[in-house]
Amino acid sequence: MEPGSHSASVWRYARATRAHVIVDAEEYFARMRQAMLAAEHRIMLIGWDFDTRIDLCRREPGYRRPPGDPPDRLGDFMLWLAKRKPNLEIRVLKWNIGALKMLVRGSMPVDLLRWWMTPQIDFKFDGAHPVGCSHHQKIVVIDDCFAVCGGIDMTGDRWDTSEHIENDERRRRPTGARYGPWHDATMALEGEAAAALGEYGRERWVQAGGKEMAPCPPRQGTPWPEELDAEFEAVDIGMARTRSQYEAIVETREIEALFVEQIARARRFIYAESQYFASRKIAEAITLRMSETDPPEIVLVNPETSDGWLEQTAMDGARTRLLHAIRDRDHAKRFSLWCPYGAKGTPIYVHAKIIIVDDEVLRVGSANLNNRSMGLDSEFDVFIDAARSGGDRAREAIAGLRHTLLAEHSGLELDAVAALLEQNGSMAGMLDAAPKGGKCLRRFEIRPLTEAEQDIADNEALDPERPEEMLSFYKRGGLFRSAILRRPA
Numbered sequence: 455m456e457p458g459s460h461s462a463s464v465w466r467y468a469r470a471t472r473a474h475v476i477v478d479a480e481e482y483f484a485r486m487r488q489a490m491l492a493a494e495h496r497i498m499l500i501g502w503d504f505d506t507r508i509d510l511c512r513r514e515p516g517y518r519r520p521p522g523d524p525p526d527r528l529g530d531f532m533l534w535l536a537k538r539k540p541n542l543e544i545r546v547l548k549w550n551i552g553a554l555k556m557l558v559r560g561s562m563p564v565d566l567l568r569w570w571m572t573p574q575i576d577f578k579f580d581g582a583h584p585v586g587c588s589h590h591q592k593i594v595v596i597d598d599c600f601a602v603c604g605g606i607d608m609t610g611d612r613w614d615t616s617e618h619i620e621n622d623e624r625r626r627r628p629t630g631a632r633y634g635p636w637h638d639a640t641m642a643l644e645g646e647a648a649a650a651l652g653e654y655g656r657e658r659w660v661q662a663g664g665k666e667m668a669p670c671p672p673r674q675g676t677p678w679p680e681e682l683d684a685e686f687e688a689v690d691i692g693m694a695r696t697r698s699q700y701e702a703i704v705e706t707r708e709i710e711a712l713f714v715e716q717i718a719r720a721r722r723f724i725y726a727e728s729q730y731f732a733s734r735k736i737a738e739a740i741t742l743r744m745s746e747t748d749p750p751e752i753v754l755v756n757p758e759t760s761d762g763w764l765e766q767t768a769m770d771g772a773r774t775r776l777l778h779a780i781r782d783r784d785h786a787k788r789f790s791l792w793c794p795y796g797a798k799g800t801p802i803y804v805h806a807k808i809i810i811v812d813d814e815v816l817r818v819g820s821a822n823l824n825n826r827s828m829g830l831d832s833e834f835d836v837f838i839d840a841a842r843s844g845g846d847r848a849r850e851a852i853a854g855l856r857h858t859l860l861a862e863h864s865g866l867e868l869d870a871v872a873a874l875l876e877q878n879g880s881m882a883g884m885l886d887a888a889p890k891g892g893k894c895l896r897r898f899e900i901r902p903l904t905e906a907e908q909d910i911a912d913n914e915a916l917d918p919e920r921p922e923e924m925l926s927f928y929k930r931g932g933l934f935r936s937a938i939l940r941r942p943a
Contacts, residue, residue, distance in 0.1 A: 463711035465693045471645035472684035473691065473838065475818055475855055476602070477806075477862070479612045479638055483510040485679045486594060486602070490535060491524065492677040493596045495670040496543040497535075498655045500593040502820075503609040504528075504548050506565035507628035512613060528608060529565035536574040543574055547655075547662055549589040550579035560628065580662040583832060584921040587698050590831040591820050592640065595655050598670040600677040601648035603836045604640025604818045605729075605807045612636060612805075616862050618893070620796040635796055637862075639727070639806040641818040641836050644678050647691040654693075654834070661703060685851040690843040696821060696833035698921050709821045709835055710828035714739045716811050720750040725810040725856050725881060727755040730765075731791065732772035732824040734919065737780060738938040744784040750812075751788045753881045754823075755863065756898065758793040758801040769824060777900055779939040790882045792895040794863045802863075807835070813853040814840045825919045860884070865893030 476482045487510040490497055506529030513526070524534050532544055546569075569575040580589040595601040606612055610627045618635035619625075626632050643651070649669070656667045678684075694708035710733075717724065717739040731737075731754060743749045760769045773791075780789055794802040809817040819835025821827035840848035860881065861871045866888060874884040885895050 461708075463694060463708050463715050465695050465706075465708055466650060467690045467692050467842075468647040468650040469645055469843075470643045470647040470689055470691045471687065472642075472678060473644070473647070473686040473689055474642045474682055474684045475639060475808075475816070476604075476606075476642055476682075477637075477639050477859070478614055478616045478618075479606050479636070480512070480615045482602075482606050482638070482640055483508075483608075483613060485642070485682050486608075487511065487524075487526075487531070488679040488681065489594075489596055489600055489677040490531075492675075492679075493535070493539070493542055494673050495541070495597045496545065496595075496667070498593075498595040498652065498659075499544075499546045499608065500589075500591050500595075500655055500658060501547070501607045501609070502549050502588065502590050502592060503607045504546060505609040505628060506532075506562050506569075507560060508608065508610055508613070512624040529562070529568070532575060533568060533572060536572050540574070543667075544576070545655075545659060545664070545667070546575070546577045547580050547589075547659060547664075548577070550581040551588065576664070578659070578662055578664050580658070582658075582661045582663075582703065583700050584698050584830075587700075587830045587921055588826075588832070590827070591658075591834045593651055593655060593834060595648060595652040596677045597673055598649045598652035599644065599673065601643045601651040602640045603643065603651060603820075603834055604638075605805055605820055606638045606640045612638060614638075618794075618796060618802050618862075620798050620800045634800060635802040637727075637794065637802055637804050637806055639808055639818055642678070642682060642684075643691060643836065644676055644684075647693075647836070650691075650693065651834075654695075658832075685855065686838060686844060686848055688843070689838050689848055692837045692839060692842075694819075694835045694837070696827060696829065696831060698830050698832075705829070707829055709819070709833050710735055712817075712835070712837075713809075713823075713828075716809060716815055716817070717743060719815070720752075720811050722812050723751040723753070723881065724812075725753050725755075725808075725859070726823070727804055727806040727808040727859070728823040729757065729805050729807070730760065730769040730773070730822045730824040731756055731776065732769045733828055734776075734825065734936070734939070735828060736823050737776040738936055740789060741780050741783050741938050744780055744786070744789055749784075749786055749788045751880050751882065752790070753885075754789075754791045755804055755859075755895065756791055756793060757804040758795075758898075761803060772824075774900055776939070777898075790885075791898040792863075792885060793898050794895050795893065797865070797892040808859070809837075810852060810856050813849050813856060816852045816855065829919050830921055863893070863895045864888045 697706040699705040817837035821833040
C-alpha cells in the first residue's frame with residue numbers, strides 16, 4: 455500500500471523523518487514543554503481530558519524559577535506562550551462530557567476565562583459523537599511538522615517516573631492529594647507523519663464545530679526536543695482510527711481490523727500493554743491462535759484492577775470470562791496475563807496501549823483492548839512495520855523497547871532481561887524466573903465471579919460493541935455470541 459492510501463485496517467501511511475516512543479509522563483510532559491516552546495505557528499491539543507492546573511515539570515523542594523523562565527503550570531504556560539508569540543495559534547479540543555467536572559476543579563474555570571480572553575487561544579468541547587460514546591484520542595500537533603500520539607492526557611493522575619516509586623511525594627493531584635504509580639506511553643513523530651496528524655486534527659476541529667484552519671506554512675528547523683534521541687529514522691508510520699457513525703461522519707473500525715491482522719501475523723510472539731482486556735473480537739483472534747499446533751507466545755500486561763467501580767464491574771468481569779475461554783483452548787500454555795507491582799506490593803496502574811509483534815511491528819495509540827475502543831469511542835493508533843521500512847535497524851530498536859519495558863516492570867537491568875530471555879526461551883519463562891522480592895510482574899490470578907458479575911460481563915452490558923447496543927442489554931448474545939470462545943466439547 456502506498457503512502458496516503460486507505461484500507462479496511464489502515465487509514466494511511468506517512469513518512470516520519472524521526473520517531474520515538476516516550477515512556478511515562480515525566481519525560482512526556484518535559485519534552486512537550488520543550489516542543490511547545492519551539493512552536494512558531496500552531497499548537498493543537500486533542501485529548502480526552504485536560505487540567506490547566508497540572509505542572510509540566512515537578513521540581514525539587516526549594517526550587518526557585520529563574521526570572522523570565524516559563525511557568526510550569528499548564529494554564530499559565532499557555533498564556534505565557536501566547537503573550538510572547540503573537541503569531542502563535544493555540545487550539546484545544548476536549549471531550550464535552552467532562553465540561554461540568556472542569557467547573558469544580560479549583561482555579562480551572564479562571565484559567566479557561568483567561569484563555570477565552572486571549573484571542574490566540576481557542577478551547578472547544580467535542581460533542582460530535584453519539585450519546586454514550588467518548589472522544590478518547592490523545593494527540594498533539596505542533597506546526598504540522600512535530601506530533602505525538604498515544605495514551606497520555608495532559609491532566610492529573612498521569613505524571614510518574616519510569617521507576618514508579620511507591621509513595622513518591624511528587625506524585626500528587628493539583629489538589630495536593632496523592633495517587634498511585636502510573637505507567638503510560640506515547641509516540642513522537644516528525645515530518646510527513648506529523649503533517650498527516652495535523653490534517654486529521656483540523657478535520658476533527660471542524661467536525662466539533664470549529665472554523666476551518668489552513669495547514670501551517672513551512673518553517674525553518676523543527677520543534678523536535680533536542681534531548682529526545684530518536685529510536686527510529688526515515689520510517690513509514692501506519693495510522694488507524696476508530697469513529698462511530700454520527701451525522702455525516704461515517705463509522706470507522708480500522709483499529710479493530712488492524713488488531714486482528716497483527717495477531718494473525720505473529721510468528722513467534724506478541725508483547726502487549728493495555729488498560730483493559732475485554733474485547734470479544736480480540737479474544738476470538740487470540741483464541742484462534744492458541745488453538746494452533748504451535749501457537750505464538752502472547753504476553754499481556756494489565757493493571758491488577760480497573761480504575762473506578764464502573765470500569766471494574768464492566769471490564770474486570772469481562773477480562774475474567776475471556777481468560778477462562780482462552781485458557782480452555784490454550785493447550786500449549788502460550789498465553790499469559792501479568793500485572794506490575796512496586797517493591798512493597800503496590801499495584802502499578804497500566805494506562806499504556808502498546809503492541810509489539812515479533813520485534814517487527816510496534817504499535818502505540820489511544821485504543822484499549824475493549825469493545826468501546828473497537829467501535830464506540832474516537833481512537834487513533836500509530837505503528838511502525840520494520841518489514842515495510844526501517845529494516846534491521848528498526849527491528850533492533852523495537853526489540854530494545856520491548857526489553858526496556860520488561861526491565862521497567864520486572865525491576866531488572868537490561869542485560870539481566872536479555873540473559874533471562876535467552877536462558878528461558880520465552881517472556882513468560884523469563885518473568886517466572888525473575889526475582890519477586892522487589893518491583894516485579896506477577897501472573898494474574900483469575901478470581902471467581904458472582905452470578906451478577908458473569909451476567910454483566912457476558913452480555914457486554916457496560917462495554918457494548920456499537921452505539922445502538924448501548925441500552926439493548928441481554929439482546930445480543932454478548933461475549934459468547936461466536937462459537938470460538940465457547941468451551942470446546
